[in-house]
């Protein structure tokens with residue numbers, strides 16, 4: 001009897017692992033969450049940058065409010081935005097790969113990140129795929145970058161941010177870096193998106209990097 005139970009357990013674990021991992025080399029997967037905070041352009045730009053990298057597989061999760069702000073703030077349709085991603089996951093699909101720690105990734109960027117999403121992540125309230133994927137990223141000790149956008153901030157917002165940082169997350173508000181002397185908003189958005197991807201170990205061509213007063217802001 002015990003032998004039958006053991007064989008059953010081994011067979012189940014084997015099939016579960018096959019379903020979850022598929023034997024794919026997955027170290028360069030990036031999960032990108034896009035929520036309904038202002039700044040949809042940051043998420044879209046990060047997706048555009050990832051789309052140019054052959055060795056990165058992007059996994060996109062957009063909230064309902066994120067769909068709204070993409071329509072309001074960008075000149076891109078949802079079809080165009082989703083077309084930039086390698087894989088699109090419905091935010092309600094809690095069975096998708098990024099919901100599991102066994103789905104390996106280089107990390108997750110939420111750009112922009114609403115206070116609603118920040119709050120859910122800070123409290124592990126994993127009721128949708130975006131928050132679950134962020135929670136998994138934290139528990140697996142992978143980089144989680146939250147481009148939180150709100151102004152001004154009250155103490156509750158700040159406490160949520162410090163809670164996420166205490167858990168290992170990175171809070172990266174989309175604050176323009178004016179030391180690069182950007183010509184326009186496009187450059188501001190690109191620099192911020194590239195810096196956020198930098199934190200996931202993703203190198204983006206053409207990013208201005210500070211090299212001291214002599215070199216001024218140099219491009220890679």
Ligand SMILES: Cc1cc2nc3c(=O)[nH]c(=O)nc-3n(C[C@H](O)[C@H](O)[C@H](O)COP(=O)(O)O)c2cc1C
Nearest residue numbers: 035036037038063064065066114115116117149150
């Ligand atoms: C045009 C617009 C701009 C918004 N800007 C922000 C913002 O900057 N930060 C924020 O936390 N919420 C903002 N919100 C509110 C969020 O969209 C709202 O809290 C929503 O429930 C967030 O849901 P989500 O986290 O599922 O995307 C904005 C809403 C709209 C319509």
